[in-house]
Amino acid sequence: MRQPVDLPRAYRLLNHGPTVLVGASHEGRTNVMSVAWAMALDFDPPKVAVVVDKSTYTRSLIEASGRLSISVPCVAQAGLVTALGNHSGRDTDKLADFNVSLLDEPAAHGPLVAGCVAWLDGVCLPGADNAARHDLFLVEITGAWADDRVFSNGRWHFEEAGDDSLRTLHHIAGGHYLAIGAPVDG
Amino acid sequence: MRQPVDLPRAYRLLNHGPTVLVGASHEGRTNVMSVAWAMALDFDPPKVAVVVDKSTYTRSLIEASGRLSISVPCVAQAGLVTALGNHSGRDTDKLADFNVSLLDEPAAHGPLVAGCVAWLDGVCLPGADNAARHDLFLVEITGAWADDRVFSNGRWHFEEAGDDSLRTLHHIAGGHYLAIGAPVDG
Numbered sequence: 001m002r003q004p005v006d007l008p009r010a011y012r013l014l015n016h017g018p019t020v021l022v023g024a025s026h027e028g029r030t031n032v033m034s035v036a037w038a039m040a041l042d043f044d045p046p047k048v049a050v051v052v053d054k055s056t057y058t059r060s061l062i063e064a065s066g067r068l069s070i071s072v073p074c075v076a077q078a079g080l081v082t083a084l085g086n087h088s089g090r091d092t093d094k095l096a097d098f099n100v101s102l103l104d105e106p107a108a109h110g111p112l113v114a115g116c117v118a119w120l121d122g123v124c125l126p127g128a129d130n131a132a133r134h135d136l137f138l139v140e141i142t143g144a145w146a147d148d149r150v151f152s153n154g155r156w157h158f159e160e161a162g163d164d165s166l167r168t169l170h171h172i173a174g175g176h177y178l179a180i181g182a183p184v185d186g
Numbered sequence: 187m188r189q190p191v192d193l194p195r196a197y198r199l200l201n202h203g204p205t206v207l208v209g210a211s212h213e214g215r216t217n218v219m220s221v222a223w224a225m226a227l228d229f230d231p232p233k234v235a236v237v238v239d240k241s242t243y244t245r246s247l248i249e250a251s252g253r254l255s256i257s258v259p260c261v262a263q264a265g266l267v268t269a270l271g272n273h274s275g276r277d278t279d280k281l282a283d284f285n286v287s288l289l290d291e292p293a294a295h296g297p298l299v300a301g302c303v304a305w306l307d308g309v310c311l312p313g314a315d316n317a318a319r320h321d322l323f324l325v326e327i328t329g330a331w332a333d334d335r336v337f338s339n340g341r342w343h344f345e346e347a348g349d350d351s352l353r354t355l356h357h358i359a360g361g362h363y364l365a366i367g368a369p370v371d372g
Contacts, residue, residue, distance in 0.1 A: 012358065012359055015222050015223075015356075015357055015358060015359070016203060016205075016222075016356035016357065016358060016363075016364055017202060017203010017204060017205075017222075017225075017356050018203060019202075019203075036201050036202075036203075036226070037201075037225045037226050037227065038225065039203075039223045039224065039225040039235070039237070040222070040223050040237075041223065041237060041320055041322065042237075042320070042321075047320070049225070049235060049237075049322065051225070051226075051227060051235075075370050077372075078370045078371065078372025079372045080372075081372055082372040129315075130316070134227055134228070134233070134324060135228075136227065136235065136324075138320060138322075154359070155358060155359065155362075156358055156364070158364070164368075167367065169370060169372070170201075170202035170203050170356075170366060171201055171202065172198065172201060172202060172341060172342055173198055173201070173340070173341065175371060175372050176341075176369065176370075176371055176372075177369070177370040177371070177372055178202055178342070178344070178366045178367055178368065178369060178370065179367040179368050179369075179370050180356060180364045180366065180367055181353065181364055181365040181366055181367025181368065182350075182364065182365050182367065183362065183363070183364055183365075184261050184264045184355060184362075184363040184364065184365050185264065185361060185362055185363070186263075186264025186265045186266075186267055186268040186355070186361050186362075186363060
């Protein structure tokens, strides 16, 4: 079940380096794309950094709206993540073509993809130079949620879910991923 | 055994989101710290983005030298990664205190930590505003290497190593990590 995540702990949704789905909506148009290059940037207020190539349709929606959302997909969605990375919203209605359902979350401005295990929504910080030179967007997070089967009390606990299809995906290359694995204490 | 990684494929060393050790050397002083917030930023030439807090000793060495190195640690080093994240080089000689051995790699300027499974070395790109506002450093990678037991031909293959202690670490919080897990094709 989806539960809000306290904003000062929202960085933990990305701390272990999952591949994500970045989405944006503007004037009735919505798109979502797969992104391996995303990371936390600050704790409180939470900020994240995301790389979104200039050629993408999602980029145009991000720049038009000044916002983006992040959904953290899981093993059950590996095929979808590859599809959303290999096709452009310029050429096709990806949400319709790949049967992407969006959550009805009134506090989010960007699209949150159903079936994912965590979600963040935020507003882009000023930084035209980062975007122009490096395709880099810095985003202040204004809402965060997670599926409490795998994240609660500020911690991931995949091993307690009893369902490996809920583990996060970490992209290697070419549609090959590694699932997040076993706990290690150091 | 350590082997060079072709620079256009160096991004793959970070693509799956491991926690890393960031190091820097300047005028005979060397330090290494644990960093969960690192990601690839570009393919060719390869660039990465790393967050390094203002309070750290490593930060002062990065700013003085204009360079940093990244070592990708593994499960066998979980205790070391926690120690290098919880102590400051301002207070102690971390390399000596925690028995950190550095590789003898003539092509690297920054310290490469022995026992890790991949390494990158690079030069900071101009961007005082990113550093001042966001503790964010953008780095062009000038050298990359990996342990061929787990990375070769441009691909991670942890499952073939037969040694789970060589898997990368992905920090959750407070010295708790998840090891990278099983392959998933999507």
